[in-house]
Amino acid sequence: MRPAEVAVQYVRCDEAPAPGPWLAESELAELARWHAQQRRVQFLAGRLAAKELVRELLGQSSVELAAIEIRSQDGRGRGVQPALRVAGQPGPFRLSIAHTARGAVAAASLRPAWGIGVDLVPRDLEARNLARAWFTPAEVQWLAGGRGYGPAAIWAAKEAAYKAAGGGEPFRPRCIQIYPLAGGRLAARLHGPTAGPLVEIYIEALDGHLAAVALAVPVPAPQGAGGGHHD
Incomplete structure (x- = not known):
């Protein structure tokens, strides 16, 4: 049984939308570092899963997806634990994202001090x-x-x-x-x-x-x- 402190969202890769204004500028920059089309689709599916999960947890369906910013690379392009910001402010949840060729999943810890993977x-x-x-x-x-x-x-x-x-x-x-x-x-x-x-x-x-x-x-x-x- 899934712990009450955890929430999960799954998105199929064939449901991933094209890059656009639903992504923050930092996310578009991360996407640009990926050249293989399959990897780009996986990135988009993962971002959509994470953003939809955050919006659901916030209980604010009116929040624009672009206002939910998730950074998962450092300044050198290396992967790091996703960092969440909502409307420019640090988000209240910890996030983790994973993907395969078929789909992507995002998980959130509802307690900021608890690590999530x-x-x-x-x-x-x-x-x-x-x-x-x-x-x-x-x-x-x-x-x-x-x-x-x-x-x-x-x-x-x-x-x-x-x-x-x-x-x-x-x-x-x-x-x-x-x-x-x-x-x-x-x-x-x-x-x-x-x-x-x-x-x-x-x-x-x-x-x-x-x-x-x-x-x-x-x-x-x-x-x-x-x-x-x-x-």
Whole structure:
């Protein structure tokens, strides 16, 4: 079951509109960095999903899509956690966006302090090679038992957990341990430089995909400590 603190919106790539005034200037600049047509369509589908989600959460259907600005690249064109602004002001939600050749999904954390991450993979993704290369021994053993989710869901869970709590460190799949929880839920613990709180993950089916949504709840620092965990 999807946590109450999370909202999700999905848009098919063939529903993505052409670039136009519904995009902010910064978004048009990000789009211009992509030259492959398929990647441009995925970008547009992801932006539409995120903007429609934000407008729905704000409860203001009259808000122009162009007033909802989402930046997901830094000054060098590198991908970063999406930053939301509404009418020029910082938005009240954290966002994450993922896409495939078929569709795009946006997820929002309704609590600004809670990290959010989403990944989207085709339901029939052949992930056995990924499992051999990037899964931990415990994950391989768990999957071999044939219980619960398959390799595609575990790979998506790793990607989502990294987005939620990776803290800008490089993606190291073996440093992200996925655990099964009761009720079909999953959890992840990030080890090494990205060590942090336990991340809870849920999986849902979307238009022939598996979507993994991860939520990282910050852990307060003990009294007297000089700092705390990052999310």
